[in-house]
Amino acid sequence: MKNLIVAGVMALSFLGASAQTKIGYINTEEVMAVMPETEKANKELQELQESLAKQGDDLEKEANEKSAQFLKDSATLTPSMKEIKRGELIALIQRVQNYNQEAQEKAKQAAQQKFVPIQQKAMEAIKAVAKKNGYAYILDITSVLVGPPGDDILPLVKKELGIKETPPVTPPATKAPVKSGN
Numbered sequence: 588m589k590n591l592i593v594a595g596v597m598a599l600s601f602l603g604a605s606a607q608t609k610i611g612y613i614n615t616e617e618v619m620a621v622m623p624e625t626e627k628a629n630k631e632l633q634e635l636q637e638s639l640a641k642q643g644d645d646l647e648k649e650a651n652e653k654s655a656q657f658l659k660d661s662a663t664l665t666p667s668m669k670e671i672k673r674g675e676l677i678a679l680i681q682r683v684q685n686y687n688q689e690a691q692e693k694a695k696q697a698a699q700q701k702f703v704p705i706q707q708k709a710m711e712a713i714k715a716v717a718k719k720n721g722y723a724y725i726l727d728i729t730s731v732l733v734g735p736p737g738d739d740i741l742p743l744v745k746k747e748l749g750i751k752e753t754p755p756v757t758p759p760a761t762k763a764p765v766k767s768g769n
Contacts, residue, residue: 596616596629597639597743604684608724609720609721609722609723609724609737609738610722610723610724610726610734610735610736610737610738611716611717611720611724611725611726611737611738611739611740612725612726612728612731612737612738612739613709613713613724613725613726613727613735613739613740613741614707614728614737614741615709615713615727615729616729616747617663617704617712617741618709618712618744618745619706619709621710621745621750622705622748622750623707623750624704624705624708625702625705628698628702628705629699631697631701632673632694632697632698632701635693635694635697639673639693640690642686642690643683643686643687643690644686646679646686647683649679650676650679650680650682651685653676653679653751654680656755657673657676660672662710676701684755697709699747708748709744709748712747712748713725713740713744715747716740716743716744716747717740718728718755719741720740722738722740725735725740
């Protein structure tokens with residue numbers, strides 16, 4: 588009987604505590620999208636990708652030129668020289684193929700290096716807002732399918748990050764075409 592009373596008191600205290608728990612939600616992707624650091628990082632990554640693509644194109648152009656030159660000169664080359672040139676050409680073609688994979692890996696690593704600090708800054712702002720405003724839980728709206736009602740803290744996080752709130756853009760009203768009385 589004593590255990591039942593203790594369990595009942597604990598359940599009531601838990602229910603009382605959870606009734607006063609503030610819950611907020613946020614879309615962390617949206618927070619990161621509006622951060623100025625994200626725009627800068629995206630621009631730098633785009634420039635890196637363009638540079639890597641140009642280097643890849645140059646390498647591929649070189650391989651094509653050497654291949655054409657080999658085909659042109661192969662009739663006049665000695666068998667041993669032909670074998671040396673063929674080996675050089677094969678190595679260059681393999682370098683082109685490997686370059687594409689290396690370029691993708693470089694771009695992926697650069698993205699990680701640029702976005703991890705942005706993500707950390709966003710999380711620090713979310714935690715600061717939660718602490719200042721008494722939120723016990725902050726849920727990422729993109730991963731919650733069903734949950735209790737909560738507050739959208741995106742405006743508070745934007746304020747914490749120093750990002751000015753922009754009003755939603757509404758499309759201009761269009762006039763309906765006037766029908767003529769024919």
